[in-house]
């Protein structure tokens with residue numbers, strides 16, 4: 001049995017929940033496995049309607065477990081108990097913060113194999129072949145799961161697609177309640193505070209919106225790009241030549257040797273679009289480029305492109321943003 005773990009955080013179904021359901025549907029069909037979903041203990045009970053297109057037959061929700069939502073180790077113990085009760089041999093999670101914490105806890109509890117941050121899977125006569133990145137974006141490492149022992153598997157959120165395939169049969173899932181006895185469980189860790197990420201300091205590989213400066217920026221325009229990032233409360237990235245100038249730390253460099261990113265929006269300012277840079281931004285949902293050279297390769301790889309000189313564009317853009325924000329981030 002394949003058990004997929006859903007986060008169900010917030011009112012709307014997250015892209016990662018939809019993506020992991022879509023992946024579970026496909027893996028279940030490939031391995032001819034029965035599958036169902038469970039909500040992380042302590043999360044909100046979901047509205048079943050948005051799950052219908054993915055054809056998940058059943059969603060299991062833990063009830064009467066107050067306090068568990070703030071303790072990842074208790075969540076892991078309960079999910080392991082549920083996986084055992086359900087006779088699950090494959091447990092699938094999105095590689096979100098919660099998924100990354102729960103997966104090793106679950107694997108340890110179940111004495112299962114662990115494979116994290118998978119980017120692709122395919123089936124062959126030996127079982128399922130899983131792929132993850134190694135040494136940057138160019139090299140992939142494959143491993144086979146032969147089903148001889150349970151497997152806990154996480155998939156990167158950038159590799160998850162929310163697309164509903166024609167092979168998926170829409171059905172409203174059955175919501176079932178599970179009432180585990182938690183009286184004997186004592187937490188080893190407790191979350192005392194959740195601090196929202198600061199786009200100025202967050203790891204660029206996790207950033208939602210990035211404005212990136214290339215060699216087309218001089219010291220003055222680079223400061224304007226930094227100001228733009230501050231006012232819009234978005235993350236700053238750079239290309240290698242900008243990093244080489246010593247204007248930022250290595251953690252801001254994006255590309256093949258720098259960080260691979262997957263934001264909702266990537267704004268490329270004064271970036272030519274070399275393959276070394278493009279390799280790190282290809283998972284961006286939307287790329288908008290500004291370059292004064294209409295033949296710059298970045299345009300062929302962007303969703304939207306503007307031929308403009310940053311020296312003229314940035315002062316005007318900043319003025320508008322300052323007016324809209326009142327000068328505060």
Ligand SMILES: Cc1cc2nc3c(=O)[nH]c(=O)nc-3n(C[C@H](O)[C@H](O)[C@H](O)COP(=O)(O)OP(=O)(O)OC[C@H]3O[C@@H](n4cnc5c(N)ncnc54)[C@H](O)[C@@H]3O)c2cc1C
Pocket residue numbers: 213214215216217238239240241242253254255256257258259269270271272273274275276277280290291292293296308309310311
């Ligand atoms: C092994 C290897 C690994 C590498 N890894 C990375 C990596 O991880 N990340 C990375 O970024 N690079 C990497 N590089 C370098 C890469 O090949 C490119 O040299 C680099 O990405 C180019 O950066 P750029 O676009 O900022 O600069 P350029 O290629 O010099 O482009 C600058 C662009 O700015 C435009 N421009 C100039 N002035 C203005 C203006 N006033 N207004 C608007 N546009 C303007 C120009 O038309 C031009 O297109 C690597 C190279 C190698 C060999």
